[in-house]
Amino acid sequence: SGMFSFVTKKTISEKDIDDILFELEMSLLESDVAMEVAEKIINSVKEDLVGRKIRRRSDVAEFTRDALKKAISEILGVETKDLKEMADKAQKSGEPLKIMFVGINGTGKTTTIAKVATYFINEGYTPVIAAADTFRAGAIEQITHHADNIGVKIIKHKKGADPAAVAYDAVEHAKAKGKEIVLIDTAGRMQTNVNLMDEMKKIKRVVKPDLIIYVGDSLTGNDAVEQASKFDEAVGVDGIVLTKADADAKGGAALSIGYVINKPILFLGVGQSYEDIMEFKPEWMVDQLV
Amino acid sequence: MLGNLGKNLTKTMKKLAGMPIIDEEVVKEVVKDIQRALIQSDVNIKLVFKLSKTIEERALKEEPPKGITPREYIITIVYEELVNLVGSKAEEVEVNAKPYRIMFVGLQGSGKTTTIGKLTRYLQKKGFRPAIVSTDTWRPAAYEQLRQLTESMDVPLYGDPENKDALDLAKKGIEQFKKNDIVIIDTAGRHKEEQDLLNEMEQLSAIVNPNEVMLVIDGTIGQQAREQALAFNKATDVGSIVITKLDGSAKGGGALSAVSEIGAPIKFIGTGERIDDFEAFDPERFISRLLGMGDIKTLLEKA
Ligand SMILES: Nc1nc2c(ncn2[C@@H]2O[C@H](COP(=O)(O)OP(=O)(O)OP(=O)(O)O)[C@@H](O)[C@H]2O)c(=O)[nH]1
Ligand SMILES: Nc1nc2c(ncn2[C@@H]2O[C@H](COP(=O)(O)OP(=O)(O)OP(=O)(O)O)[C@@H](O)[C@H]2O)c(=O)[nH]1
Ligand SMILES: [Mg+2]
Ligand SMILES: [Mg+2]
Numbered sequence: 152s153g154m155f156s157f158v159t160k161k162t163i164s165e166k167d168i169d170d171i172l173f174e175l176e177m178s179l180l181e182s183d184v185a186m187e188v189a190e191k192i193i194n195s196v197k198e199d200l201v202g203r204k205i206r207r208r209s210d211v212a213e214f215t216r217d218a219l220k221k222a223i224s225e226i227l228g229v230e231t232k233d234l235k236e237m238a239d240k241a242q243k244s245g246e247p248l249k250i251m252f253v254g255i256n257g258t259g260k261t262t263t264i265a266k267v268a269t270y271f272i273n274e275g276y277t278p279v280i281a282a283a284d285t286f287r288a289g290a291i292e293q294i295t296h297h298a299d300n301i302g303v304k305i306i307k308h309k310k311g312a313d314p315a316a317v318a319y320d321a322v323e324h325a326k327a328k329g330k331e332i333v334l335i336d337t338a339g340r341m342q343t344n345v346n347l348m349d350e351m352k353k354i355k356r357v358v359k360p361d362l363i364i365y366v367g368d369s370l371t372g373n374d375a376v377e378q379a380s381k382f383d384e385a386v387g388v389d390g391i392v393l394t395k396a397d398a399d400a401k402g403g404a405a406l407s408i409g410y411v412i413n414k415p416i417l418f419l420g421v422g423q424s425y426e427d428i429m430e431f432k433p434e435w436m437v438d439q440l441v
Numbered sequence: 442m443l444g445n446l447g448k449n450l451t452k453t454m455k456k457l458a459g460m461p462i463i464d465e466e467v468v469k470e471v472v473k474d475i476q477r478a479l480i481q482s483d484v485n486i487k488l489v490f491k492l493s494k495t496i497e498e499r500a501l502k503e504e505p506p507k508g509i510t511p512r513e514y515i516i517t518i519v520y521e522e523l524v525n526l527v528g529s530k531a532e533e534v535e536v537n538a539k540p541y542r543i544m545f546v547g548l549q550g551s552g553k554t555t556t557i558g559k560l561t562r563y564l565q566k567k568g569f570r571p572a573i574v575s576t577d578t579w580r581p582a583a584y585e586q587l588r589q590l591t592e593s594m595d596v597p598l599y600g601d602p603e604n605k606d607a608l609d610l611a612k613k614g615i616e617q618f619k620k621n622d623i624v625i626i627d628t629a630g631r632h633k634e635e636q637d638l639l640n641e642m643e644q645l646s647a648i649v650n651p652n653e654v655m656l657v658i659d660g661t662i663g664q665q666a667r668e669q670a671l672a673f674n675k676a677t678d679v680g681s682i683v684i685t686k687l688d689g690s691a692k693g694g695g696a697l698s699a700v701s702e703i704g705a706p707i708k709f710i711g712t713g714e715r716i717d718d719f720e721a722f723d724p725e726r727f728i729s730r731l732l733g734m735g736d737i738k739t740l741l742e743k744a
Contacts, residue, residue, distance in 0.1 A: 180480060256552075286714075
C-alpha cells in the first residue's frame with residue numbers, strides 16, 4: 152500500500168453507515184413501511200454494503216441511498232401482469248377471465264371494480280359484475296349504481312344470499328353472452344375473522360378465479376403485513392391494487408404489502424371517480440420513499 | 442413475528458424485575474423496547490420519541506415509592522404518560538341541548554355510516570330518541586346503506602338520493618327533526634387533499650351547528666392519522682373520536698396520535714360490523730394493546 156492508498160480504497164464498516172441507515176429507516180417508518188419490513192430492508196442494505204471498497208468517504212451516504220433504492224426496486228419490481236393479454240387468452244379458450252377482489256373492510260374494493268370495469272370498457276371489452284357482497288348494508292345497491300352508471304350488466308341475488316352462488320351465476324352469464332370478463336365484488340372482512348375467511352375460500356373453490364386481486368388501503372400502517380399475509384395464505388393473491396393514494400399517503404403500505412405477497416402492484420386508486428386509476432410504476436414509488 | 446415485540450417488552454421487564462436499582466443502561470434498553478412497541482402500533486414517530494424522552498427522564502430522576510420494584514415503576518410511568526394523552530376514563534356523550542346535534546366526519550371508508558347505526562342503538566338503549574340525516578351525496582347508495590342499517594331500529598331517517606346538494610339536505614333534515622332529542626348527521630368521506638370537500642364540510646358545519654363533531658378514525662391507519670386529523674380539526678372543531686376496526690389485529694396507535702394532536706377524547710371503539718360491536722373506550726385495555734402487553738392492569742394494581 153502506497154501513500155495514496157487512502158484516496159483509492161476504503162472499506163465500508165458498520166460504523167460508517169449506522170447513522171445514515173438509522174435516518175433512512177426512520178424515513179421509511181414515517182412513510183408507513185411496516186417496521187418488520189423496514190428492518191429487513193435496512194439489514195439487507197447493510198449486508199450489501201459492509202466490507203465493500205469505496206473511493207472516498209464522502210461517497211458513503213450516496214452509496215447507501217442507492218443500495219436502498221435498489222432493495223426497494225427489487226421488492227416492487229416483480230414482473231407485472233398484462234390484464235388485456237390475460238383477457239384475450241381466456242377468450243380464445245372460450246372462457247371469460249374471472250377476477251375476484253378481496254380485502255379488509257372499507258379499503259375500496261367496490262369502487263375499484265367500477266374503475267377496472269371502466270378500464271376494460273375503454274379497451275373495448277365487455278365486463279360483467281357479480282354483486283357477491285351480500286352481507287353489508289347497501290352493498291348490492293352500491294355496486295348496482297356503479298354498474299348502471301358505467302353501463303355494465305350486474306348479476307345479483309338478495310341480501311344474505313350465498314356469495315359463491317352469485318359469482319357462479321355471473322360466470323354462467325358471461326359464458327352464455329360471450330362476455331370477456333367477470334369482476335367479482337366480495338364483502339370486506341377482517342383477516343382475523345375465521346368464518347368470513349372460510350367463506351371467501353368457498354367463493355374461490357366454486358368460481359376458480361383466474362386472478363385474485365388484493366385491494367389494500369394506502370393509509371394502512373403496520374397492520375398491512377398481517378392483513379396481506381393472512382389473505383394471501385387463505386386464497387393466494389395474484390396482484391395488488393392500492394387505493395386512496397390521492398390522500399397524500401407516502402406509500403409505505405405498498406412496500407409492506409408487496410414484500411409480504413411478492414406479487415405485482417397492478418393499479419393505484421387516486422380518487423373517487425371512475426377514471427381515477429393509474430397503472431403502478433415502481434420507479435415513481437421508489438422516488439417517493441427515498 | 443409481529444407478536445414478538447410484546448414478548449420482547451415483557452422479557453425486558455422481567456429482566457428488570459431482578460434489579461434492585463434502575464441504572465441508566467437498563468432504562469435505555471427498556472425505553473428502546475417501548476419505542477419499538479409503540480412504532481409497531483402505528484404511534485406517530487415524533488410522538489414516540491417525545492414520549493420516550495419523558496419516560497427516560499422520569500425513570501432516572503424519580504424515586505420509586507417504597508415497596509415498588511424498578512420494573513413496576515417504569516411500567517407505571519409509561520402507563521401514566523399514555524393515559525395523559527388519552528384520559529383516564531371514557532367520556533360520555535353529554536346530551537345538554539335539544540336537539541343535540543352530532544355530526545360525523547372522517548376519511549373514506551373509515552366506518553362513519555356503520556358507527557352511526559351503532560351509536561343510534563346505544564343512545565336508544567339509554568332512552569333517547571335520535572334521528573338521522575344523510576348528507577352523503579357522493580357514495581352510491583349511501584342513503585340506502587343507512588336505511589338498511591337502521592331498519593330494525595325504529596329511527597326516523599331523512600335523506601333523498603335524488604338530491605345532490607349536501608347543504609340543502611342538511612338544512613331540510615335539521616328542520617324536520619327539530620323536536621327530536623338528538624340528531625345525527627352522516628357526511629361523505631373525505632381527506633385532507635380534497636379541498637372542495639373540506640370546504641363543503643365547513644359549510645355543512647355552519648348549517649348544522651353541531652354540538653359535537655365526531656371524527657371516525659380507522660384503527661388500521663398509520664402515520665397519516667396525525668395530518669389527516671389536523672385537517673379535519675381545522676375545518677370543524679372535532680369534539681370526540683371513535684376508533685373503528687379494532688376487532689382485527691391493528692393496535693390503533695394512529696388514532697392515538699390524532700388524539701394527542703387535536704386533544705379530543707376517544708369516546709367509543711368499533712369492534713366489528715354488527716350493530717352491537719361497539720364499546721365505550723377503555724384506556725387501560727387500549728394501552729395494554731398498544732404496548733403489546735397482555736395484562737397491564739394486574740401489574741398496575743401491584744404497583
Ligand atoms: N379518495 C379516494 N377514495 C376512494 C378511493 N377508492 C375508494 N374510495 C372511497 O372509499 C370509500 C369506500 O369504498 P368502497 O369501494 O365502498 O370500499 P369497499 O372495500 O368495497 O368497502 P366494503 O365493501 O364495505 O368492505 C368510498 O367512499 C369510496 O369512494 C380512492 O382511490 N381515493
Ligand atoms: N370489522 C369491522 N368493520 C367495520 C367496523 N366499522 C365499520 N366497518 C366496516 O367498514 C366498512 C366501511 O364502513 P362504512 O360505515 O361504510 O364507512 P364510511 O366511513 O361511512 O365510508 P364512506 O361513507 O364511504 O366514507 C364497512 O364494510 C363496514 O362494515 C368495525 O368496527 N369493525
Ligand atoms: Mg364493497
Ligand atoms: Mg358512509
